[in-house]
Amino acid sequence: xxxxxxxxxxxxxxxxxxxxxxxxxxxxxxxxxxxxxxxxxxxxxxxxxxxxxxxxxxxxxxxxxxxxxxxxxxxxxxxxxxxxxxxxxxxxxxxxxxxxxxxxxxxxxxxxxxxxxxxxxxxxxxxxxxxxxxxxxxxxxxxxxxxxxxxxxxxxxxxxxxxxxxxxxxxxxxxxxxxxxxxxxxxxxxxxxxxxxxxxxxxxxxxxxxxxxxxxxxxxxxxxxxxxxxxxxxxxxxxxxxxxxxxxxxxxxxxxxxxxxxxxxxxxxxxxxxxxxxxxxxxxxxxxxxxxxxxxxxxxxxxxxxxxxxxxxxxxxxxxxxxxxxxxxxxxxxxxxxxxxxxxxxxxxxxxxxxxxxxxxxxxxxxxxxxxxxxxxxxxxxxxxxxxxxxxxxxxxxxxxxxxxxxxxxxxxxxxxxxxxxxxxxxxxxxxxxxxxxxxxxxxxxxxxxxxxxxxxxxxxxxxx
Numbered sequence: 446x447x448x449x450x451x452x453x454x455x456x457x458x459x460x461x462x463x464x465x466x467x468x469x470x471x472x473x474x475x476x477x478x479x480x481x482x483x484x485x486x487x488x489x490x491x492x493x494x495x496x497x498x499x500x501x502x503x504x505x506x507x508x509x510x511x512x513x514x515x516x517x518x519x520x521x522x523x524x525x526x527x528x529x530x531x532x533x534x535x536x537x538x539x540x541x542x543x544x545x546x547x548x549x550x551x552x553x554x555x556x557x558x559x560x561x562x563x564x565x566x567x568x569x570x571x572x573x574x575x576x577x578x579x580x581x582x583x584x585x586x587x588x589x590x591x592x593x594x595x596x597x598x599x600x601x602x603x604x605x606x607x608x609x610x611x612x613x614x615x616x617x618x619x620x621x622x623x624x625x626x627x628x629x630x631x632x633x634x635x636x637x638x639x640x641x642x643x644x645x646x647x648x649x650x651x652x653x654x655x656x657x658x659x660x661x662x663x664x665x666x667x668x669x670x671x672x673x674x675x676x677x678x679x680x681x682x683x684x685x686x687x688x689x690x691x692x693x694x695x696x697x698x699x700x701x702x703x704x705x706x707x708x709x710x711x712x713x714x715x716x717x718x719x720x721x722x723x724x725x726x727x728x729x730x731x732x733x734x735x736x737x738x739x740x741x742x743x744x745x746x747x748x749x750x751x752x753x754x755x756x757x758x759x760x761x762x763x764x765x766x767x768x769x770x771x772x773x774x775x776x777x778x779x780x781x782x783x784x785x786x787x788x789x790x791x792x793x794x795x796x797x798x799x800x801x802x803x804x805x806x807x808x809x810x811x812x813x814x815x816x817x818x819x820x821x822x823x824x825x826x827x828x829x830x831x832x833x834x835x836x837x838x839x840x841x842x843x844x845x846x847x848x849x850x851x852x853x854x855x856x857x858x859x860x861x862x863x864x865x866x867x868x869x870x871x872x873x874x875x876x877x878x879x880x881x882x883x884x885x886x887x888x889x890x891x892x893x894x895x896x897x898x899x900x901x902x903x904x905x906x907x908x909x910x
Contacts, residue, residue, distance in 0.1 A: 496533070496534075496535070497520065497522075497530070497533065497534040497535065498520070498521040498522065498534075498535050498537060499518040499519065499520060499521065499529070499530075499534050499535065499536060499537060500518065500519045500521055500537045500538075500539055501517065501518065501536065501537065501538045501539070501540075501546070502517045502518060502519050502526060503517070503540070503544065504517055507542075507543065507544055507545065508544070508545045508547065509544075509545075509546060509547065510546075510547045510548075510549060510569075511529065511546050511547065511548045511549065511553055511567075511569075512529070512548075512549035512551075512553070513528055513529050513531075513549070513553070514528060515528065515529075516528055518534075518536075521537070529553065531554050532554040532555055532556045532573075532574075532575050532578065533556075535557040535558075535559065536555055536557065536558045536559065537559045537561075538558070538559065538560040538561075538562065538565050538596075539561065539562055540562055542562075542564050543564045543566075543594075544564060544565050544566070545565075545566050545568055546565060546566065546567050546568070547568055547569040548567060548568065548569040548570040548571070548572065548600050549569070549570050550569065550570045551570060552570045552571040552572070552573045552603070553570065553571075553572060553573065554573045554574075554575055554605065555572055555573070555574075555581075556574060556575070556578060556579065556580075556581045556582070556617065557581065557582045557584075558572075558582070558583050558584065558596075559582075559584045559585070560583075560584065560585040560586070560596040561584065561585060561586060561587075561623075562585075562586065562594075563585050563586035563594035563595050563596060563624075564594045564595075564596075565585075565596050565597070566596075566597040566598075566599060567596075567597070567598050567599060567600050568599040568600055569599075569600055570600060571600055571601045571602070571603045572598070572600050572601070572602045572603070573603055573604075573605045574602065574603070574604055574605060574616070574617040574619075574633055574635070575605040575617065576604060576605050576606070576607055576614055576615065576616065576617070577614065577615050578617050579617070580617055580618040580619065580620050580635075580638065581602075581617050581618070581619050581620065581633075581635075582619075582620040582622065583596065583598065583619065583620070583621055583622070583625050584620075584622040584623055585622075585623045585624055585625055586623055586624055587623050587624075587642065595623075595624040595625065595626055595646075596623075596624070596625050596626070597625075597626045597628055598625060598626065598627050598628065598631075599628040599629065601629070601630070601631060601632050602619070602631045602632065602633045603632045603633060604616050604617070604632070604633055604634055604635075616633065616634040616635040616663075617633070617635050618635035618636045618637070618638060618663070619633060619635055619636070619637050619638065620638045620640065621637065621638065621639045621640060621643050621644075621645045622640045622643050623640075623642075623643050623644075624643070624644050624646075625643075625644075625645055625646070626645075626646040626648055627645065627646070627647045627648065628648050629648070629649065630649070630660045630661075631660070631661060631662075632662070633662065633663070634662050634663060635662075635663050636663035636664045636665070636666055636699065637661055637663060637664070637665050637666065637682075638666045638668055639665070639666070639667055639668060639680035639681065639682055640668045640680060641668055641669065641670045641679060641680055642678060642679075642680070643680050643681070644680075644681040644682070644683065645681070645682045645683070646682075646683045646685060647660055647661065647682065647683065647684045647685065648685045649684065649685060649686055649687060649690075649692070660684065660692075661696055663696070664696060664697040664698065664699040665682060665696050665697070665698050665699070665707075666698075666699045666700045666701075667679065667680040667682075667698070667700060667701040667702060667705035667731060668680055668700070669700070669702045678704060679702060679703075679704030679705045679706060679731065680705055680706075681705070681706040681707075681708070682706070682707050682708070683707075683708040683709075683710055684708070684709050684710065685710050685711075686709060686710065686711040686718040687711075687718070688711055688716035688717070688718065688737070689716045689717070689718070690711075690718050690719070691718070691719040691720075691721060692709070692718060692719070692720055692721065693721045693723055694709075694720060694721065694722050694723060694724060695723050695724050696724060697724055697725075697726065698724075698726045698728075698729045701728075701729050701730045701731045701750070702730055702731065703730050703731060703750075704731065705729075705730065705731030705732075705750075706731055706732055706734065707729075707731065707732075707733045707734070708733070708734040708735070708736070709733075709734070709735045709736070709738050709740075710734075710736045710737065711736065711737035711738055716737075717737050717738060717739050717765075718737060718738055718739070719738075719739045719741060720735060720738050720739065720740050720741065721741045722740065722741065722742050722743070722746050722748065722770075723743060723745075723746050724746050725745065725746050725747060726746070726747070726748055726749055727747040727748070727749045727771065727774075728749050729748065729749035729750045730749060730750050730774070731750045732750055732751050732752075732753060733748060733750060733751070733752045733753070734752075734753055734754065734756075735752065735753075735754055735764055736754055736756055736762050737762060738754070738764055738765075739764075739765045739767065740752070740764060740765065740766045740767070741767050741768050742766065742767070742768040742769065742770035742772065742798070743768055743769065743770050744769045744770045744771075744796065745770075746770060747770055747771035747772075748770075748771065748772050748773065749773070749774045750773060750774055750777060751773045751774070751777045751778055751779045751780070751802065752766075752772050752773060752779045753779060753780045753781060753807070754781050754782055754783075754784070755780050755781065755782050755807040756782070756810075760810070760813070761782065761783070761809065761810075761813045761814075761815050761816065762782055762783070763782070763783040763784065763785065763816060763818075764781060764782075764783070764784050764785070765784070765785040765787065766784060766785070766786045766787065766798065767785075767787045767789075768788075768789050768798070769788065769789040769796035769797060769798060769833060770798065770799070771799045771800075771801060772798065772799070772800055773800050773801055773802045774801055774802055775801045775802055775838065775839070776802055776839075777801075777802040777803070778802055778803040778804075778805050778839075779800055779802065779803070779804055779805070780805045780806070780807045781804075781805075781806060781807055781820070781821070782806075782807045782809060782815075782820065783806075783815060783816070783818070783820045783821075784820070784821055784822070785822045785824060786798060786821070786822070786823050786824065786835055787823075787824035787825075787826075787851075788824065788825055788826065788832065788833035788834065788835060789826075789833050790826045790828055790833075790854070795833070796833045797833050797834045797835065797836050798833070798834075798835050798836070799836045799838070800835075800836070800837045800838065800839065801838045801839070802838065802839045803837070803839035803840045803841070803842065804837045804839070804840075804841050804842070805840075805841075805842045806820045806821055806842060806843045806844025806845070807844065808844065809844075818849065819843075819845065819847050819848055819849045819878065820843060820844040820845065821843045821844070821848045821849070822848070822849040822850075822851060823835055823848060823849070823850050823851070823864070823865060823903070824851040824852075824853070825850070825851070825852050825853070825854075825864050825905075826852075826853045826854040827852065827853070827854030827855055827856045827862075827884070828854055828855070830856060830857060830858045832854070832862060832864065834863060834864060834865055834866065835864070835865040835866075835903075836865065836866050837865070837866065837867045837868060838868050839868050839869070840867070840868060840869040840870065840871055841867040841868075841869070841870050841901075842870075842871060842872060843875050845875075846872050846873070846875040846876065847875050847876040847878070848875050848876070848877060848878070849878045849880060850864065850877055850878065850879050850880065850892050850903070850905075851880045852864075852879070852880070852881050852884045852890065852892075852905060853883040853884055854884060854885070855884075855885045855886065856884060856885070856886040856888060856890070856907055857886065857887070857888075858907070859888050859907050859908050859909050860907060861904050861905070861906050861907075862904065862905040862906075862907065863902045863903070863904055864892070864902075864903045864904065864905050865902070865903035866897065866900065866901070866902050866903070867900045867901045867902075867903070868899065868900040869900050869901075870894070870900070870901055874893075874894035874901060875894075877892045877893065877894075877903075879891070879892045886907070887910075888907040888908060888909065888910075889907070889908050889909070889910050890905055890906065890907050890908075891905070891906045891908075892904065892905050892906075893906065
């Protein structure tokens with residue numbers, strides 16, 4: 446079987462732990478006269494025109510309050526200075542500075558927030574998305590203009606109340622353009638759309654998760670470039686996790702492309718996070734990265750595309766994959782710097798870890814020695830003389846052409862046991878280091894590869910002494 450070793454796409458990796466927003470283009474619509482302030486004089490009229498473009502006028506150098514009474518919004522069409530009128534207007538933050546915008550404790554209704562210059566943090570009260578409206582948009586610096594000066598949203602984003610029986614009850618979705626960082630969980634129930642060349646960093650280090658709502662409640666949609674033109678890099682979402690924490694992932698991925706990226710990051714000086722994957726995303730086309738993770742899978746939650754922990758930062762990372770289920774898609778390559786792949790403890794056969802594509806050992810970064818262990822370690826537990834399998838439908842290419850095979854549990858029946866199957870081994874059967882320190886048995890065991898007509902089986906032979 447021919448194998449195609451694909452390069453790992455981790456585009457703009459230096460920005461993956463940063464967060465930011467891209468530019469939202471918005472047309473200008475003629476507006477009504479507003480509440481105009483000249484010096485200290487206020488000329489009263491109303492700023493309520495749909496589509497109105499308003500620019501933030503900071504009254505302090507590093508901090509100000511966003512409410513419905515402060516006169517700190519300039520109408521971009523008329524120059525009028527007035528109060529925030531509500532969600533029908535667009536909030537534009539245009540100066541390039543590190544600035545905290547304190548939202549009023551009662552919350553602010555807003556649907557479109559542009560921060561193309563970056564450097565803003567929205568904190569304090571809630572951003573309220575009115576029900577039955579168009580999608581909300583958070584927009585900020587693009588990859589072409591910034592690497593660190595992104596928009597941070599510390600405020601919660603919540604759904605508005607239904608105020609009338611005539612008001613549509615639908616929830617507003619959220620569009621992300623450019624680089625944005627969510628500090629903590631967000632409560633809105635709509636879906637999250639991530640535009641091409643955009644990144645959403647969900648930073649959970651500073652939040653106590655709401656178990657009722659999770660971190661993001663709706664589906665995640667990775668938008669593809671229009672007109673068939675590829676983006677410089679695809680849409681991305683990163684979950685930055687607290688070391689030693691457990692994250693139960695349940696979001697449906699409603700759309701994606703091959704350059705879509707989902708990443709779970711947990712860098713904590715050897716303290717790993719547990720990712721419990723509980724959503725059927727078998728049609729996901731992109732790459733799922735997991736750094737500093739124990740990745741737990743279930744048979745009801747297959748993952749499409751590919752899975753990887755290959756990271757270009759010069760950091761060694763070993764991933765542990767545990768459970769039963771399907772990882773990746775046909776004709777795709779899951780690549781790992783180092784991986785412990787441990788099957789579920791099953792009283793009956795069939796609870797297998799399946800890779801529909803290729804399983805490949807990535808090359809260690811220059812100057813990184815690893816941990817002195819082989820890069821692939823396959824683990825199998827016997828219960829009632831049964832064990833689950835690792836099944837690689839494509840090619841198996843372990844780094845160094847060497848693997849560890851760890852067998853635990855209790856084994857009493859002498860015979861051959863198929864531990865794993867591989868569609869092909871282009872470099873020939875790898876060297877096997879069999880580890881049986883925690884296997885309870887009176888039998889003599891040996892592991893070897895055997896051709897099965899289409900590929901190879903990894904076989905454990907158990908015989909009487």
